[in-house]
Amino acid sequence: MIEQEEFTEISFEEFEQYQAKNKETDFVVVDVRQEQEYSAGHVPGAKLIPLNVLGSHLSELAFDKDLFFYCRSGARSEVAGIMAAESGRSPQKTYNITGGFLSYQGHSLEGFPRLQVFDYQESDGGLLYKAMALEKAAELFYKTILSFAPEEKYSASIEQLAKAETAHARTIYSYWRKTVERPEPFETLYGSFRGDILENGQPLAEVTARLHANKEISWTDVIEMALRVEIQAYDLYRNMADRRGQGDAQDAFLSIAQMEKSHMKLVAEMLGSD
Incomplete structure (x- = not known):
C-alpha cells in the first residue's frame, strides 16, 4: 500500500485479502460510478453513491469503519478519497482502490441488489421476519x-450448507424475538415458513424447475448457480444493512452477510469437481 496525504491506495487483490480477514462490521465499500455502470457489473456488497452526489452522503458513512472507494479506473475514487479527507476522515481508514473495476478479477454482479424483497416501510421486526423466510x-x-451431487462427499457438503441456512435463521431469530412481546418458539415459526422466495428475489419454484428441465446440466453448472445465489445474498444483506442504519436490523444483516461470505468460499471449493 502507498499512503497518500488524504487516503491510502490499495489494489483489488489487497482489498480482497482485507475482506477475507475482517468482519462485515469493520468496513464499507462504495462504488462512485453512475447507476448504469453499477448495474452493468459491480463488486458484491458495494454501496452505490455516484461521485456527483457523494458530498451530501459522506455524513451517512460511519467514521469508525474503514471506507473503500472504487470507480471504473481509479480516477473518480481518488477524488472521492480527497472529499472524504476534507470531511475529516482519517487517511488510515480511507482507501482508494487503484485500477478501479477494470482491474477487478473477482465475481461481479449485474443489476441492483434485490432490495425489493423487503418492504422499507416495515419495522425492524418485519424485516427480520422476512429475512428468516428467505433463509428457509x-x-x-x-x-x-x-440429487445432483456426483459423490457422497459433495452430498455431505450440500447438507452442511442446508443446515447452515437454518443456523442463519436462528441468528436472525435472536434479533427478531426482541421486537415482539411473546415470540413463538423458533422451531414453530421456522416450520411455518413456505420458503418460496430466494435471497436473490427469484421464486424457488422457478429456479428448481430450471434445474430439472436441463437434462444436460453438469455439477459445475449447479454449483455455479449456487455460488451466484450466495453472492447475490451477500450483496442483498450488505446493502440492506447500509440502507437500514444503526440498530438490531443492521446488526442482524451484517451478521448474515458475514455468514454468506463464508458460504461463498465453501461453495467455490466445490467447483471443478464434475
Missing part, C-alpha cells in the same frame, strides 16, 4: 440440489 428458501434450495 435457501435451505430448501440446497436440499433440491442434493
